[in-house]
Amino acid sequence: MHPTARLRASLNEKSIRFAAGNLLRPVVIPERVTGTKHKSAPAFTITRERGFLPREDPIKSLPSAFKAVESLLDRMTIHQPNGTDGLLALGQFGDAVTSELRGLNLEHEVNKVIESNDQLLISALFRDYCFLTSAYLLEPVDIAFRQTGEYFPGRSILPKELARPMAALAEKLNQFPFMEYASSYALQNWARINENGRIHYDNLRLIRAFEDFSGSEKGFILVHVDMVAHSGQLVSAAEDAIAAANNNDRDAFNNALSRLHKTYRLINNSMETMWGRSKPADYLKFRSFIFGTAPKADNPMFPNGVIYEGVGDEKPTHFRGESGANDSMIPLGDNLLEITAKLPDNELTKVLRDFRQYRPMTQREYIASVEVRATEAKVKEFAFADPKSLAFYILNTDQIREFRDRHWRFTKEYIIRRSSYGLATGGSPILKYLPQNLSIVVSVLDEACNALPSSQVLLSKGMDEEIVKSVEECRQRSEIQKRVLDREMEVWQIVDEQKKTESLRTSGTGDSKLGFYKRRSSNSKVMEDTSFAEIDMGEKKRLQRGSVGSDRGG
Numbered sequence: 001m002h003p004t005a006r007l008r009a010s011l012n013e014k015s016i017r018f019a020a021g022n023l024l025r026p027v028v029i030p031e032r033v034t035g036t037k038h039k040s041a042p043a044f045t046i047t048r049e050r051g052f053l054p055r056e057d058p059i060k061s062l063p064s065a066f067k068a069v070e071s072l073l074d075r076m077t078i079h080q081p082n083g084t085d086g087l088l089a090l091g092q093f094g095d096a097v098t099s100e101l102r103g104l105n106l107e108h109e110v111n112k113v114i115e116s117n118d119q120l121l122i123s124a125l126f127r128d129y130c131f132l133t134s135a136y137l138l139e140p141v142d143i144a145f146r147q148t149g150e151y152f153p154g155r156s157i158l159p160k161e162l163a164r165p166m167a168a169l170a171e172k173l174n175q176f177p178f179m180e181y182a183s184s185y186a187l188q189n190w191a192r193i194n195e196n197g198r199i200h201y202d203n204l205r206l207i208r209a210f211e212d213f214s215g216s217e218k219g220f221i222l223v224h225v226d227m228v229a230h231s232g233q234l235v236s237a238a239e240d241a242i243a244a245a246n247n248n249d250r251d252a253f254n255n256a257l258s259r260l261h262k263t264y265r266l267i268n269n270s271m272e273t274m275w276g277r278s279k280p281a282d283y284l285k286f287r288s289f290i291f292g293t294a295p296k297a298d299n300p301m302f303p304n305g306v307i308y309e310g311v312g313d314e315k316p317t318h319f320r321g322e323s324g325a326n327d328s329m330i331p332l333g334d335n336l337l338e339i340t341a342k343l344p345d346n347e348l349t350k351v352l353r354d355f356r357q358y359r360p361m362t363q364r365e366y367i368a369s370v371e372v373r374a375t376e377a378k379v380k381e382f383a384f385a386d387p388k389s390l391a392f393y394i395l396n397t398d399q400i401r402e403f404r405d406r407h408w409r410f411t412k413e414y415i416i417r418r419s420s421y422g423l424a425t426g427g428s429p430i431l432k433y434l435p436q437n438l439s440i441v442v443s444v445l446d447e448a449c450n451a452l453p454s455s456q457v458l459l460s461k462g463m464d465e466e467i468v469k470s471v472e473e474c475r476q477r478s479e480i481q482k483r484v485l486d487r488e489m490e491v492w493q494i495v496d497e498q499k500k501t502e503s504l505r506t507s508g509t510g511d512s513k514l515g516f517y518k519r520r521s522s523n524s525k526v527m528e529d530t531s532f533a534e535i536d537m538g539e540k541k542r543l544q545r546g547s548v549g550s551d552r553g554g
């Protein structure tokens, strides 16, 4: 069947498929999947070697039939490698897309690639069309932000030259037709500098960029890749832990949890390098381009969603934006250690579950399967039944706490300090979503620490001194974290309420922000039905320059 014939009637329907019913089966994770004989295997086939990275390094450039696409991608980046301004800096990207792609019928070329079922090439095309789509929709948002420090609505119609290939590629990959962390912005967007070298930060470069190939955007993306380069060991340890719990094999279980712990430590150490590689003062400069069009009810940038021209019945669509929330390393730990089971049944948990849909199908199914299989194998109960296993369970849960703690500090320093805009790129409410997840890990850690005998008892039973010492430190950290977070949340609650009161007070006063908004939207159909008084596009903040790489002014 011709691929376009399969386009969904409405892209807004969440028609992503799950392997329901298969999640309980034992999963055999291969060591490696490479070479042309595996051409049709999904790019994100999960292996013990590569974990959540694509099974082969991403394709760096497109076949010559797509030279118009490649040219737009090269010329759009705000800071061009030769020091000039790119199309996005000049506000010329939207016009360039329509004038340069119209009439080329690249949709036909895209469909030929889809029919070939060359999954690596399909994935590269999806990455590149995602970059074009986000740049096109968010260009007005970024221009306004660079000029005023405030956000502005994006474009509400995606032209068919982008919309139809996007929809067809997304359909083939069974993903939403929008930029996503794994399949476009981060995990499909790196190349090794030395082909024979390791997948390691110093040996990586970007394939595509919105702002700059050598500055903070590079650091932001490639630190994620550097972390995920360890994920093969996470997958391997998680699989061995589930198998050991099923086989009642205590030694194998402890060995697997010990390997899991070592790997999470490597990942957390890599994450810590973010501060130096991607400056907090630079983040907002490329962040405009990774926002999404969801949530439907409450996204001031896309109050009426986005119409994909020529796709299905052209109903407005709403998709979450790019976010590390779509990474699979932490959900893997949450599910394996049965932390997920402790999530309260509320709106924020729905957000977390929704994030899990925004990733390659293989990862979606795998993460869901770990949740089901770990519950069946009673991983947590098995860990709690033995002091040494429980000690490893605590060490791993503490690593997940450490990740979320550092992450919350990133969010405060990179975002909250610099913008009052309440939505994160993935569309979650910043002040509520991340702290909830952190507080849940802390409560699981607390529960596990309370169940563990005292250090003296552990030592008297012959437990390794180093492990006992580390676990004791976890206990202390857990108590401190809980106290600090509780106090902090009280303060944020007050700030949030003040913000709401202030917004009510100033509503309808016609201040300069609103004036700018109205001026800019005078010829924009998108704003016709929107009440300006209710819009919060973030407060005006002074942009500061960072000092990483060649990240220059703008």
Ligand code: HEM
Pocket: 220, 223, 224, 227, 271, 274, 278, 283, 322, 323, 324, 325, 326, 327, 329, 330, 331, 404, 407, 410, 411, 414, 415, 423, 424, 425, 426, 427, 428, 429, 430, 433, 434, 437, 438
């Ligand atoms: C400057 C650095 C970072 C900032 C400012 C940041 C910001 C955020 C924000 C605001 C969210 C909320 C979800 C949303 O987008 O709506 C989020 C979620 C998330 N991010 Fe990041 N992030 C950063 C780095 C990372 C890194 C390096 C990773 C590693 C994979 C990561 C993984 C995650 C995860 C797993 C979540 C879901 C939260 C959870 O489960 O508790 N982030 N991020």
